[in-house]
Amino acid sequence: MDRKSRSDLRINGIGSSAGGHFHSVQINGKGDINGDLECTDLEINGLGFVRGNVKSNRTRISGKSTIAGNLAGKEVIIDGMSEITGGLSGDNIENRGMLKVSKDCGSEKFTSHGGFTIGGLLNAGSIEINIYGPCKAKEVGGEKIQVRDGGTFGIGKFIGSLFQGWPLKTTLTADTIEGDDIYLECTTAKIVRGGNVKIGKGCQIDLVEYKNTFQKDGFSDIRINETRKL
Amino acid sequence: MENDLISKKDLLEETGISYGQLYRWKRKSLIPEEWFIRKSTFTGQETFFPRDKILARIEKIKNLKEDASLDELSDILSPAPSGVEVEKNKLVQEKIVSEVTMDLFAQVLGIPEVFDFRQTLYAYILDKLLASGEISTDEGKVLLKTLDEHYSEFAGKSSEILFARKLGVSFCLLVSGSTQFSFDVGTKLVSRVNISSIIEELKTKLSNGGIG
Structure with missing residues (x-):
């Protein structure tokens, strides 16, 4: 379908649509889309529910959305909360909120400044994770993988001064992490395999296998059970 | 497995x-x-x-x-069909499908001026099996009909096409990938073709021939 002949879909307030092909789709308020959606731009400010697969060049979610299907696009930005019951794929995925993907998540670039749960494989050329909330993935694989502790910010620090054991220690949890260049902080994993592996503070890793170089920072909270050179 | x-x-x-x-x-x-x-x-x-x-x-x-x-x-x-369209003459010229196969194709499904990917695939499979001598022209017709009627249910998935004979009667089966099956004693499996690998082969041939 020609892009020019596609119309826009805009829901302001409460509304619903059956889905279909659109140029730009915007939900401000509460919107339900009951079917597959294909569009150039998708913006959800508020509450969005899509019962179907979504294909969109640019996707931006600033509120809360649930997609009961797959989300495929070029640019995906999540500023709020998003749950995807299928897989997520794109060229550039940026997560600044809470992202939940039930299956695999694949992208050229994956950046996260928040928390996420990925039920399958997180696969990206470049993975940059700044841990600001609980991060979980079954498997992580890619070329460059960087995981850093985001630190606690404002309100978390304040509550932390009142109660013990708060904030909850936020970590990245994964079964396996495999990549060419890996740098990890605050990561709990069973196996880490890679070309160049560097382990930073707060890591709990059962087995590290590396091909070229291995480095470990001098923090006392690092626990590595076994290290092997291939 | x-x-x-x-x-x-x-x-x-x-x-x-x-x-x-x-x-x-x-x-x-x-x-x-x-x-x-x-x-x-x-x-x-x-x-x-x-x-x-x-x-x-x-x-x-x-x-x-x-x-x-x-x-x-x-x-x-990928096993997914590509969007290529090929002229009938070009298929013969590039030796992707032989004249004989073309005629048979025309008898069963008619002859379109421009072949889409699926039609090209059917013709290519037919050509391959005929050339191998494993099936006769009559069986080729059965094959084409089977593909035409049922392949759309398998499109994009890995699938196989099987030819079996029993007491001189032949039949054709289209099965999805990695299915296990066995025949009774008198039946002989004549030919077995993996469609995904055929698609791969065909796509390579098409791109070498400057099509697609």
């Missing part, structure tokens, strides 16, 4: 590729999802691959990637 598996670690060592490359190829769907076989080992979950298939595929990707981008490669290697 194949017994001959290779672990991911051994695969990388044997082929000299890196984790990054393997994941990139997987992302571009150059390596099908069903080849990633997860098994439990003493170190936890490990991924294994069917040895012969994966080694051949990686060799192929390595050879092709000099000339084509990864996106082009994924078009060639």
Whole structure:
């Protein structure tokens, strides 16, 4: 379908649509889309529910959305909360909120400044994770993988001064992490395999296998059970 | 299920590729999802691959990637039909389908001036089986009809086409990939063709011929 002949879909307030092909789709308020959606731009400010697969060049979610299907696009930005019951794929995925993907998540670039749960494989050329909330993935694989502790910010620090054991220690949890260049902080994993592996503070890793170089920072909270050179 | 598996670690060592490359190829769907076989080992979950298939595929990707981008490669290697349209004459000229096959095709499904990918695929499979001498022209007609009626249900998935004969009567089966089956004693499996690999072959041929 020609892009020019596609119309826009805009829901302001409460509304619903059956889905279909659109140029730009915007939900401000509460919107339900009951079917597959294909569009150039998708913006959800508020509450969005899509019962179907979504294909969109640019996707931006600033509120809360649930997609009961797959989300495929070029640019995906999540500023709020998003749950995807299928897989997520794109060229550039940026997560600044809470992202939940039930299956695999694949992208050229994956950046996260928040928390996420990925039920399958997180696969990206470049993975940059700044841990600001609980991060979980079954498997992580890619070329460059960087995981850093985001630190606690404002309100978390304040509550932390009142109660013990708060904030909850936020970590990245994964079964396996495999990549060419890996740098990890605050990561709990069973196996880490890679070309160049560097382990930073707060890591709990059962087995590290590396091909070229291995480095470990001098923090006392690092626990590595076994290290092997291939 | 194949017994001959290779672990991911051994695969990388044997082929000299890196984790990054393997994941990139997987992302571009150059390596099908069903080849990633997860098994439990003493170190936890490990991924294994069917040895012969994966080694051949990686060799192929390595050879092709000099000339084509990864996106082009994924078009060639994926079992999904591509959007190519080929003129009837061009198929014969490029020796993708022989004249005889064309005539047979015309008898059963009529002859379109422009072949879409699916029609090209049917003609190509027919041509291949006829050329191998495994089936007769009458059986070829049955094959075409079967493909025409039922292949759309299998499109995009890995599937196989089987030809079997019993007491001189032949029949044709279209099955989805990695299904197990057995025949009764008197039946003889004449021909078995994996459609996914045929598609791959055809796409390579088409792109070599400057089509698609």
